Amino acid sequence: MTPSFPTAWLQGDPRALAFLPDRFRHRAARAEAAAAASTRSVPPALLEVLRAQNARLAPSPARARHLEELAQPGTTVVVTGQQMGLFLGPLFTLYKAAAAIVAARKLREETGRPCVPVFWLQTEDHDLPEVDHCFVASPRGARCRVSLDLPDAALSRAPIAHQKLGPGVIKALESLRAELGAEPQAEEHLSLLEWAYRPEATLAEAFTEVLSTLFAEEGLVFLDPRDARLAPLAAPIHRLSLEHASSISAALTQRVEELTRAGFSEQVYIRPGAPLGFFSPDEVDGARYRLDPTGPETWNLVGHPRGATVTTAQLLRALEHEPLRFTTSALLRPLLQDTWLPTAAYVGGPGEVSYFAQLAPLYAHAGLPMPLVVPRARFRVLDDRARRLLHKLGLTADEAGQPREALLTKLATRDAAEPYEPAGTVEARLFGAFSAELDALGESMLKLDPRLLDALKRTRGTVRAAVSRLSARYGRALALRDEVTTERVDRLRAMLLPEGAPQERIHGMAYHACRFGTRAFTRQVLDACIPFSGDLQDLMP
Structure with missing residues (x-):
């Protein structure tokens, strides 16, 4: 199974590096990017x-x-x-x-x-x-x-x-x-x-x-x-996005197809023939809408409550007289930023890394070199409270990231005065023994009367379900046997993996x-x- 693009990229997977080289790792490449930006x-x-x-x-x-x-x-x-x-x-x-x-x-x-x-x-x-x-x-x-x-x-x-x-x-x-x-x-x-x-x-x-x-x-x-003072400086980028919408979207769509063939999913959907920005039709601080082509010179305001449309001529007039009505999308923003600034490197999270994997055709169309893309810092904060819980549970921070039920079962089994088999082992042993006996018995039964086949199948299914229910109850009993341990595990996971997500993506x-x-x-x-x-x-x- 192909990992997500950011994960594959950080791991140096050649499939990912074909779309976004990891130039940030190499001092010579960093110097080259800085030299280009300095011009x-x-x-x-x-x-x-x-x-x-x-x-x-x-x-x-x-x-x-x-x-x-x-x-x-x-x-x-x-x-x-x-x-x-x-x-x-x-x-x-x-x-x-x-x-x-x-x-x-x-x-x-x-x-x-x-x-x-x-x-x-x-x-x-x-x-x-x-x-x-x-x-x-x-x-x-x-x-x-x-x-x-x-x-x-x-x-x-x-x-x-x-x-x-x-x-x-x-x-x-x-x-x-x-x-x-x-x-x-x-x-x-x-x-x-x-x-x-x-x-x-x-x-x-x-x-x-x-x-x-x-x-x-x-x-x-x-x-x-x-x-408002910067809007005129952004106007050329919005004009490029509008006037070249068809060719840009075609190139970006091809890029997405290449990513898909390599096993990766697109981060940002490309609308056929649509520019990459938003337009606010009513006022500069009003609602903004994406533009979808409905004809050679007409655009639909996607999501507008009255299904409003706007012509290319109206958009170009607005761009000239009220450029603040235009705003960038996630894909257009990097191009604007690197047009304004001598960017040597951009520090981004996983989502932004995926954006940049799609963006090479846009930068090429604009005649602008892409900056180094640098992964942001990633931390897991283990404060004194978390460290005390890890010590009491005898766990490492990585072990605490296991699924909750598996972790509780592991702790219950490890700390038990009397060793208990894991629930999965018990289920396999019970049903395995029954299944082997049924197979042996079934051969002679079917020789006696082939019509017993359905009864054998039903019996196997009924016993399988019963053994699974018993094993599940046994597993829960193991997991919940020590309420103190359960409470500690839940507190620790709330600190390190709130709702199962990385701490840095949830907690402020x-x-x-x-x-x-x-x-x-x-x-x-x-x-x-x-x-x-x-x-x-x-x-x-």
């Missing part, structure tokens, strides 16, 4: 907006130096980005930012060229239900869902940039205090969140305030593309920041980051 420069208009956007953030001499470097020829950047999750969203947001900072440092050291870490704020997305909440690990191990409870969130199609937090953020902050207020460093972190997350602020503003504070010492630079950083300190935990993540490595590491604060 491009940041447009003066973008520099002016970058200075204005970053001037609103927490003071940072390092960020000011980086902005000065961006104005100099030969400077390159390492970019990462993320949606505006509530209270920074899952832990991997922090890991992505840290990985970009560490990669930029390493490129600077290896090449002698200035290299600046840039965080691209994905404010053009409209998936509000994905970002209006977060999950908080609690001292008891269970997770707590904290949400803004925004009305009609599931129906929202407006870019996140325009979404105010509203009064629901006050209740969300109160829930955080109730859950984490007793932790040693809670006041420091909760005060930071309360300062940034105000009802009148937008999701993007609050997110950026907090993340810029965490990485002020490292000088992380932030870029919000949803800015609030628990760890309140327990160990906002900057202390951030610093530990930075120190543990290995540049240009996608290996999972254990973090032990």
Whole structure:
């Protein structure tokens, strides 16, 4: 069975490397990418907006130096980005930012060229239900869902940039205090969140305030593309996507077919003949819709409540006079980012790695080289509470990742004063003995009367079902024999594998920041980051 594309790519599978080379692993390739990026420069208009956007953030001499470097020829950047999750969203947001900072440092050291870490704020997305909440690990191990409870969130199609937090953020902050207020460093972190997350602020503003504070010492630079001053700079990319929609989609479709033949699934569906952006027909902060061709010069607004259409001429006029009505998709965003910035490398998660596997034809069509694609840092946080549970259970962190029932059975069998056979072994032994006897007896029965065949089959099935039920009950009895062990396993799995998913994809950083300190935990993540490595590491604060 072929693994997922990101897994195969990280493992160096030649099938994956044929679509996305792992150039990030090789110093010579990194130097080559940095040299190519250094021939491009940041447009003066973008520099002016970058200075204005970053001037609103927490003071940072390092960020000011980086902005000065961006104005100099030969400077390159390492970019990462993320949606505006509530209270920074899952832990991997922090890991992505840290990985970009560490990669930029390493490129600077290896090449002698200035290299600046840039965080691209994905404010053009409209998936509000994905970002209006977060999950908080609690001292008891269970997770707590904290949400803004925004009305009609599931129906929202407006870019996140325009979404105010509203009064629901006050209740969300109160829930955080109730859950984490007793932790040693809670006041420091909760005060930071309360300062940034105000009802009148937008999701993007609050997110950026907090993340810029965490990485002020490292000088992380932030870029919000949803800015009226930047819209004219994005217009050429949207024009390319619109005017060349047919040829671009054909090339991308062929790429997907090649990926499928290699055993991989597409990450982003390619709509035949459709451009890669969105259009807001009513107002710049209104709902945005994909475009599907319905004729030579006519486009359907996919999902529009009245089934509205728009002509190419109308789109081109809007692009000239109100370019902020256009927003990028997941596939068009990298091209815009690398058109604006001298990108040497992009730090992405598994989903973004899969995007880039599809993107070579788009970059080729635009005549732009693809950047190095670098896997983000991956961590499993084993704090003192998790380590105590592992010690009491006599498990490693990897062993704790086994399926729950299998793990409980293993522990019950291992710790039993009287050895008990595993349920599967008991079932195989019981039914195996019965089946062998029935086979032997069945031969003589069928000689006596062939009509007994159906009765033999029914008997075999009935006994098989009965033995399976007995074995299942026996297995549950084994698994639940020690309630203390069961409770410990459940607490441990809630810490390390909430709902069976990797910790970094579910839990936010609030628990760890309140327990160990906002900057202390951030610093530990930075120190543990290995540049240009996608290996999972254990973090032990």
